[in-house]
Amino acid sequence: MSEEFCTPPADADLAAARDGDDAAFTRLVAPLRRELHAHCYRMLGSTHDADDALQEALVRAWRGLSGFEGRSSLRGWLYTVATRTCLDAVARRGRRALPVDLGPAADRAVLDAAPLTEVAWLGPYPDAGLPLGPAGPAARYEQREAVELAFVAAVQHLSGNQRAALLLFDVLGFSADEIAAMMDTSTTSVNSALARARRTLTAKLPQVSQQRTLRTLGDLRVRGIASSFATALERGDADALVALLTEDVTWSMPPLAQWYAGRAAVMDFAVAVPLTRCPSWRHRLTTANGQPAVAFYLGEAPDAPHRAWSLTVLTLRRDAVAGLVSFLGAEHAVRAGLPELLP
Known part of the structure; x- marks a missing residue:
């Protein structure tokens, strides 16, 4: 041989x-x-x-x-x-940041905010294929x-x-x-x-990791929470949205510097901007950073094409949403293997 x-x-x-x-x-x-x-x-x-x-x-x-x-x-x-x-x-290059690293939360909705391009922002991670368990x-x-x-x-x-x-x-x-x-x-x-x-x-770090929370809830319940959040935003249903949030929920949207803390401030922003000022939403459920995520698509009308707008990563506590980070930009949805445009 x-x-x-x-x-x-x-x-x-x-x-x-x-x-x-x-x-x-x-x-x-x-x-x-x-x-x-x-x-x-x-x-x-x-x-x-x-x-x-x-x-x-x-x-x-x-x-x-x-x-x-x-x-x-x-x-x-x-x-x-x-x-x-x-x-x-x-x-x-130094370190990357999220809006919470830059300053205090806004009390009320900030309208027509401009992206802060000089900041090196932390980005989401498409986790498909990433193994479970320790290395x-x-x-x-x-x-x-x-x-x-x-x-x-x-x-x-x-x-x-x-x-x-x-x-x-x-x-x-x-x-x-x-x-x-x-x-x-x-x-x-x-x-x-x-x-x-x-x-x-x-x-x-929080005392309880997301992996532990997700295992406790189970895949079906986690997907249900993500779907309920996305559907509430899509339908403009403020009551359904607020019912999903913890009292101390936070919402940030890099590359915008503003972020919101507490159910009242988050809902003030939600009602002022995505629930009323945006003509039509569609969504696709996905995951990112080992957490449930939603890709949102924005259109000029319900029957118009919808283009990828953001990838929102959800942080859950028990069976409620405790944190939302919406990474603005179509590239994040595409990176997660989703289409840039929904016809």
Whole structure:
């Protein structure tokens, strides 16, 4: 039996990739692209930035493949390259924000607000295909839990090294020694960064994750809440909408800076703008950031074409809506695999 026949496919692809076979390299990294992209999103808070970082990381990996000596797994080496690429991006661009990070909530509806384009906004994450459960036995967070809006927003308040330490250790299950090698630092520094990162997240994250809430409610009830919210908005039914909201509900709409806190302020905005000033709504249910989401489409009349307007991510508490983040822009619906236009 020939040596070539006995060589495992991954080893054969690795050898071929080192010899310049880009198709072999593509086969090597294909099983890891999804999780590497999610890692870049967690680091950077933007699918666009994650796209760029992953592309740059894979170019670096392709050019530096001869330096991969096999002392660690290929997965670990690719995470090293991706993490360092993201750290470079963090150093260049800083952190991304949601409206709640910029100032106090508005008491009354702000009409005709202009987008705040100079802010680097946090964006939603299309989670189709993202695995359930933790990435490994040592991970403290589930993979979908670690793309929830509250989690990703909290991570943005960490320094680059703290983000990397927390995500590599608590989300992906790498050891402190492995992370020290990845980041070219000491284990003591990794543990220090990890401790500081955990303190920040403890202060900013809710006690109950969305994944735990969604499991408690069950898929049918979660979909029912999302559908009821979307239908109430579509029909202009203020009574049905207010019945779905917690007393302390919040609603924000990046790239608009204004946001609303409390049922009264949220309903003041809802009645003043989407329920009355917008001619016709349609919707499609979806998910984003491991949470229920609704893509809203706006038309000039009920029988006119409707164009994607926003992707609204719902945060639930018990069986009510406690948070709404409407990411304005057709690109968010398209990124979630939905059409840009409903005829």
